[in-house]
């Protein structure tokens with residue numbers, strides 16, 4: 001198998017002003033570029049010829065975008081280049097948002113988490129058994145939409161221009177937890193920045209996956225102060241390490257001052273083209289089991305998942321309810 005990289009120019013801006021200047025220049029020159037953080041997702045794609053940038057921009061010299069801090073108003077601000085291993089070990093994260101540390105600890109393996117970043121994890125490319133293959137393996141099938149072809153091997157009736165164009169699965173382990181925590185992204189471009197709530201960031205398509213504009217990068221992830229929300233995350237995968245989630249379920253419970261559950265929230269990864277996220281109020285005197293049943297039904301409906309995983313799709317759908325119940329037990333509800 002030929003895993004030689006195709007040629008590209010390499011840039012490594014030293015610091016944020018240099019990165020902004022480079023993004024402006026590359027935009028002006030209309031160059032096709034890709035940014036690399038830890039490279040643990042991007043490198044395999046470069047080798048498999050799924051992406052072919054003219055310029056590869058390494059973010060590793062932009063130290064301003066790494067690190068974790070609590071702001072005066074209690075917001076937890078995490079640089080996009082913060083390594084997952086540092087999130088797992090961070091006293092601040094464990095103290096303020098332990099579920100994020102736990103979800104980061106479920107990504108891949110210790111070696112990968114030592115390189116992989118939070119920003120890269122939120123942008124990990126959607127996966128499909130037909131396209132995430134070597135170029136040689138891909139010759140068995142006609143090229144699909146994701147590699148400039150004319151078919152989708154998952155949905156044979158799909159036609160060009162119809163959304164979702166591509167059914168490749170969303171697989172980030174940290175996104176569901178950050179969705180429940182109402183995180184927002186600070187997106188940087190040549191000049192200026194904008195804030196986008198994570199719940200408005202992802203799109204229902206395996207190719208046009210999010211609202212990131214050309215030349216924009218994720219600078220920081222901001223999590224508002226915790227307001228009595230407890231979150232738990234667990235994933236279904238063939239092995240405990242290295243495997244992407246076949247299903248990932250984050251469950252949140254908000255309680256009142258007396259400890260009574262006020263709201264149940266659920267977010268999913270690994271099933272569709274984007275993460276799902278719902279909140280269910282628990283009215284005074286309402287039966288919790290009814291609210292849980294409603295949450296399971298809604299999540300199951302979202303999971304119009306196609307067969308493109310080791311686990312049969314019906315099994316993955318059934319496991320949503322099992323995971324919700326297990327999480328509730330761990331959260332003491």
Ligand SMILES: Cc1cc2nc3c(=O)[nH]c(=O)nc-3n(C[C@H](O)[C@H](O)[C@H](O)COP(=O)(O)OP(=O)(O)OC[C@H]3O[C@@H](n4cnc5c(N)ncnc54)[C@H](O)[C@@H]3O)c2cc1C
Pocket residue numbers: 034035036037038039040041042043044059080081084106107108109112115116117118119120121122123124125171172173174216217218219242243244245
């Ligand atoms: C064997 C293996 C197992 C894996 N298992 C898992 C798993 O279980 N769960 C999981 O979630 N992931 C898994 N991954 C995928 C990947 O390792 C992680 O998602 C990782 O967090 C990606 O981070 P990175 O910094 O390496 O991203 P990179 O590879 O550097 O980048 C990933 C994508 O994000 C873009 N990008 C990165 N940072 C920024 C930024 N700041 N602004 C704009 N764009 C940016 C890149 O251009 C690229 O498109 C696995 C990978 C491998 C090789």
